[in-house]
Amino acid sequence: MPETTSLFNKIAKHYDSLNTLFSFGMDKLWRKKLVEQISGSHLILDIATGTGEVAIETVKKLDGSRVIGIDPSAQMLSFAKKKCDTIQYRDKISLVQGYAEDLPFENDKFDAITIAFGIRNTVNPLQSLKEMNRVLKTGGIVAILEFTIPKNAIFAPIYLFYFKKFLPFIGSFFGSKKEYKYLSDSTS
Numbered sequence: 001m002p003e004t005t006s007l008f009n010k011i012a013k014h015y016d017s018l019n020t021l022f023s024f025g026m027d028k029l030w031r032k033k034l035v036e037q038i039s040g041s042h043l044i045l046d047i048a049t050g051t052g053e054v055a056i057e058t059v060k061k062l063d064g065s066r067v068i069g070i071d072p073s074a075q076m077l078s079f080a081k082k083k084c085d086t087i088q089y090r091d092k093i094s095l096v097q098g099y100a101e102d103l104p105f106e107n108d109k110f111d112a113i114t115i116a117f118g119i120r121n122t123v124n125p126l127q128s129l130k131e132m133n134r135v136l137k138t139g140g141i142v143a144i145l146e147f148t149i150p151k152n153a154i155f156a157p158i159y160l161f162y163f164k165k166f167l168p169f170i171g172s173f174f175g176s177k178k179e180y181k182y183l184s185d186s187t188s
């Protein structure tokens with residue numbers, strides 16, 4: 001199992017609440033923007049689905065859509081299952097355990113693919129992109145949501161301090177300092 005998978009197994013319990021806390025609730029808005037990019041799509045693959053937030057936002061917003069969420073972390077998926085196993089979502093969202101680098105789907109299957117805060121955590125991003133291209137229908141959309149370091153000379157140092165120092169510090173109160181340090185360091 002890659003190191004990142006055990007890392008996400010470890011932080012799964014507090015993942016949703018810490019995301020909301022660290023981003024001041026902005027994470028939900030960012031996911032909404034991501035889903036807007038794939039409007040009109042019916043069958044969607046959400047890679048690195050984690051606790052299922054993008055999958056849920058997608059079926060809420062896109063009428064008649066169905067989502068398959070895939071993620072290697074059993075713990076993240078178990079939280080996703082709890083949220084998705086309800087009357088509203090049961091027939092619309094399926095969850096699969098697996099890696100972006102080796103997608104267990106046939107060629108040309110999906111109208112759209114989403115991946116939020118996940119591409120940088122894959123072991124091999126290029127192989128993951130090749131797999132996305134393989135399972136995506138011709139003319140389909142890949143929508144990627146990811147962090148980056150701001151270019152603004154005033155804002156960049158504040159952001160870097162917040163992201164690289166403050167987040168791991170808060171993570172330490174949840175027993176996850178090392179994990180949040182990795183997540184901060186993996187942003188470029």
Ligand SMILES: C[S@@+](CC[C@H](N)C(=O)[O-])C[C@H]1O[C@@H](n2cnc3c(N)ncnc32)[C@H](O)[C@@H]1O
Nearest residue numbers: 008048049050073076099100116117118121122
């Ligand atoms: C930061 S979380 C993002 C979860 C979710 N997309 C969200 O919006 O909150 C990153 C996810 O990527 C998953 N992941 C790590 N390596 C992966 C890989 N090789 N293929 C697919 N997902 C992977 C982790 O298990 C974790 O659930």
